[in-house]
Amino acid sequence: MSKWSEDLPKDLQNKIEIVDEKISSKLEDITEIVLNNQRRVLELFRKHHVAEEDLVGSTGYGYDDIGRDKLDAMFADYFKTEDAMVRPQLTSGTHAISTAFFGVLRPHDTLHYLTGMPYDTIQEVIGVAGDNPGTLEEHLINFSYTPLLDNGKVDYKRAKEDLQKDSSIKMVAIQRSRGYSSRDSFVVSEIAEMIKFVKKYAPQAIIFIDNCYGEFTETEEPTFYGADLMAGSLYKNAGGGIAKTGAFLVGNKDLIDRCGARFIVPGAGKNEGATYPFMRDFYEGFFLAPNVTGEAIKGSIYAAALLEEMGMDVSPSWDAPRTDLVQTVNFGNPDAMVKFCAAIQHNSPMNAYVEPVPSYMDGYEDKIIMASGSFTEGSTIELSSDGPLREPYTLYIQGGLTYAHVKIAITKAVLETFYK
Template identity: 45%
Template sequence: MDFAQLDKLAAEVELEVQPVYREIEARALLNHARVLEGFHLARVSDYHLRGSTGYGYNDAGREALEKIYAHVFGAEAALVRSQIVSGTHAIAIALYGLLRPGDELLAVQGSPYDTLEEIIGKRGNAPGSLKDLGVTYQQVELTDRGTLDWAAIERALTPRTKVVLVQRSRGYAWRPSLTLAELTRLADFIKSRVPQAIVFVDNCYGELVDTTEPTAVGADLVAGSLIKNPGGGIAPTGGYIAGRRELVEMAANRWTAPGIGAEVGPSLGHQRLLMQGIFMAPHTVAEALKGAVFAARLFERLGFQVSPAYDEPRSDIIQSIALTSPQRLLAFCRGIQAASPVDAHALPEPDYMPGYQDDVVMAAGTFVQGASLELTADAPLREPYAVYLQGGLSKEYVRLGVIKAAWNVLQVK
């Protein structure tokens, strides 16, 4: 296939996926209405866009932003701070806030995302892991089809189960992401057997993909990153935790100190960007989803296995493509990098990354370092050599990047 034929195929795919685009736009409209309603309920004014310094006491803009997040997530309260440096950091804050020595953490989808393994103490010997602090851990594997094993989950639940960790996205695993319908059933299932158990969701990559959030359908707490979906491609850093008020307070006490909690934390010069980010998020997430749909169908037409298929329901913005060889994987990532607005001349190479078990290759020519919503592609170097594509500030940008990546892949013999 020459480049002209690839470009013609891309045009055919663009027409083919239009019905899926319309479905995404309908959900984005509902989400945007919910976000706008949150701004109105918080009575956002010009002065809310200004930052605070020092301790950040009585920061009205920060309080308004957290009211917006609570409304958007169907939660009682939220902690939204630029001092939270990543989704992993937000999840760690929540876990350390909720768990005490002798408590048990249960993961119900097999091993959690790579960067959480050392926090838990499942891998490595990092001082201060949950294991080091006396928290026990067990996990239930998924079925061979990548679905929840309900019988095994029931056997694993005991009165000692304090927190059940649920991961909404697929992470670096070749499996379906968890739908909100499945999550609702899971939360009900857990509560019916261990009512006191806390259902905590790693919500990274899933925000505003559906028309509601896990905390509105049974989860007790969620956490995620602002340089993914809810930052709208505008937030320069930050993370959030949302859910039941007393649980958010426990996390806030861990984030700062007991007795201080969420009362401090200056918003500095980030306040307008975080406000504008959540306002733009429904549209930007929709653009990323359209890009994922386009990528899925293009690579299906090129003969590659993809997950999810272009017309399957989605619960996150991640598109997995099985490239079957490390050479194709590297070629794909280099194509995405070459199509980026920033550092397009850089050549991604696999290397060690803190928190990951395998060498990882990452393509991310982003305005904000590592901002997954802008357009990134990354993968651990392990079979089936699947690349995980996420983001895209516009579907046009994703199309350009994906065509470049596809051309690179087709050149690998």
Template identity: 35%
Template structure:
């Protein structure tokens, strides 16, 4: 019993402890967090790092992992939000390394099933439904840790998850070719917060969904326009209230 407890204590210390990220495999917690996250979302692999500045940064790394000069990016669920417009190159980012600068074209098309790779912006959608996009065929998903999977605790960071070779390509975009997922500094207090946030994430998302349902019900009854409508299935935690009808 003493030996078992001692070993568990060592494992916990290693996983919650920080690392400089300079040596190969010096961050036991880093690899453990990647593995746990990949298992949760049904992906072959994942990279979960505080070095992702935001969800947009993680999504950009995922897009550059998938796309090469001459490829076309299709938006099949409506236009992207404003920060991704500059990543794509459809607004205000000429000659700074957007996808357009690298010869990637862009179109918005209705939802379809083309013969192409699928990348999902999963921000605000994690843990809302029973299945995550990677479980039903998405090649890559990406998002922010200061939203759903951070459980209100993670202070920073983002993730990319999906097919292993594509996650490795996204990691090379975050760091450099040849470095990939094996490097990266993670302070101990941040690593602990990322684990704790992931543990609390589903509960926090559940509370957010219930809050959204309540807001939609009350504000709709008061005559406000709401989206989504009350008592409809939710796909993310976003609830919008606009002007009176």
């Protein structure tokens, strides 16, 4: 019996022992992924001669910011793309995605989602949900999507028809993570197949990847297989739990130039934008990202295995391939969902005394329950859980700076939900 769990009920102690033995080889697999990705990141720091002066940042217009430009080059190298734009002024992954859409698409172009309807906040950007100004719809940019099959996979037969019948499709988007849906997140090998398919049946289309939650979870990224443009958040995986804000875009140089012109102004583009005082955090976060992401995934594997031992319906299962940070559990009723979420909050380093209350949030149609006792507000590389209060009352658990914290917090949540 471990010292940390000696006060737990004997039944729960036994379940933890079963889980620890069951998942040990899977955790070793994650360690190998971390080692591979950490090696690549370290080589980039050496190749690009990162030094103290790169960490200083710039002020004002941000001209001649050598640290910003070097970090762009390192992200482009890591993701094997022509260019990148890593910026503190990009306030979220959704902001980066929106910048990509508005940077590339023009009136009467069509944005087509190959992976079904996107998640709630992107629906607001498009204009198919909410009643907000400045949407793609307001700018006369069209939207369509191919519904997924019942098993959550791409309907290639329907997609072929959708892509071939509409010559106005300018961009095909692929959402890697499940969002607030029940489908599995797509592993990189599946995304590679999607990219090949789009290039065959819509060769004129720009292939865009929403990669949020996905970086460093595998040894390959979607851009390795020909994606043209990709977005991610720095207070998810790529910031390593250090970055306090920011997001990034990587892709073809002409597309990054367009995004930069939209993001700043035409003419200056990505060459403006002060970075003081963010660069030290961005560099250190990028360096830590492979390991921190691995710790979070190990925590997700433990959570899945323990909740399965409790008889819960989880996705992905503990032994399934991992391609993002998101772990789901279906509670079947709102009370248990809220109780478990509250226990995550109570076992967080920040605001542990706070009692989460379901409430409406901008960008979502249902009440949301959320636990996020994180050092950076909204950080989902840190342990958090959230979900809309709608059937089947699914809680989305993600992140964790250390495996030890996730293990303790999830165990305590199981204790408070199922044993008290």
